[in-house]
Amino acid sequence: MSNCSFTLRSTRLRDSSGNIVMDEQFYLNNDTYTEALKDILHCFAFGNSIWRKNMTIRKECGSYISFNFFLNGDAEIQYESRKLTAHAGDLLVAQFRNGFTVKTGPSGMARKQCLLLSYTPVQAAICRQLFPEDLTLVHLPHPGRIRKILDEIAGNVSGDTCEMDLLCQMLMFLQELRNQLYSRHKPEPLVQAIRFLTQQGNARIRRKELAEHCGISISSLNRLFRDHLGCSPGQYMIQQRLELAARLLMLHNGNIKQIAYEAGFSSPMFFSREFRQHYGMTPSAFRHKQFYPAGVISSRQPPQS
Secondary structure (H helix, E strand, C coil): CCEECEEEEEEEEECCCCCEEEEEEEEEECCCHHHHCCCCCCEEEEEEEEEECCCEEEEECCCEEEEEEEEEEEEEEEECCEEEEEECCEEEEECCCCEEEEEECCCCEEEEEEEEEECCHHHHHHHHHHCCCCEEEEECCCHHHHHHHHHHHHHHHCCCEEHHHHHHHHHHHHHHHHHHHHHCCCCHHHHHHHHHHHHHCCCCCCHHHHHHHHCCCHHHHHHHHHHHHCCCHHHHHHHHHHHHHHHHHHHCCCCHHHHHHHCCCCCHHHHHHHHHHHHCCCHHHHHHHHHCCCCCCCCCCCCCC
16 A cells, blocks of 8 residues: 655744734645545645634635644634634534634634545545535534544654555544434443444444443343334444445455455355345445446546555
């Protein structure tokens, strides 16, 4: 797997008295937009930003989708008639080409990490599923988990960046966001169960073990999954493994049997049957459709593993 190339760009603004009101450092991806279109997920840039008292700027998203994670302080955001206030631990997501205004809040300081994903059709579709609105402010229930992943991305872009490592980190970021968005309206034992299954990856977990981890009975566990997710714990685990397999099919061209094992299936035949039932097509047809959409003629080959 090849490495990504990033260039550091620093910006510092001062007010009329010479005081620093904005200090930003961004690592910009050197890929062209054509190269970005070849990736399922593509990092446009990553950076750190500190704004101080009376700093106001109009932001234009342009060619990227921005995820702004606030570490300290606060900021006031205005988009059309909407007014929002972001605090430490909040995430501001902007995914449109129109501008919005951001300024420091009452604390007089705002410090944030920024992950910018290239505005490609695939990434736009993924982000729209998570955030239907153009501008979304999320009060994260577990901001520390998001910060940990962003810190790992920061370490990656500032050094020798392996393309696959960065891709995995961005997938983890979106998956963690998805988990936290959905967990805000779920009972705590169910949240614990989902978190435990996510942490265990493709390991085989028995219902008894899962129920004991959550401190509830097996019957209560079954009822929680059925009432809130519409399936049993076992069906949920299969769905998660199928989603992982689908992502693996889009990421590299390994053989179907190997992908089945990587996703946690012990039987490739069972995997193929469940995949076809869930997605309406075979794993091979699914992969082909991702790289060669209907009506599009392309010489592009799936990425090598």
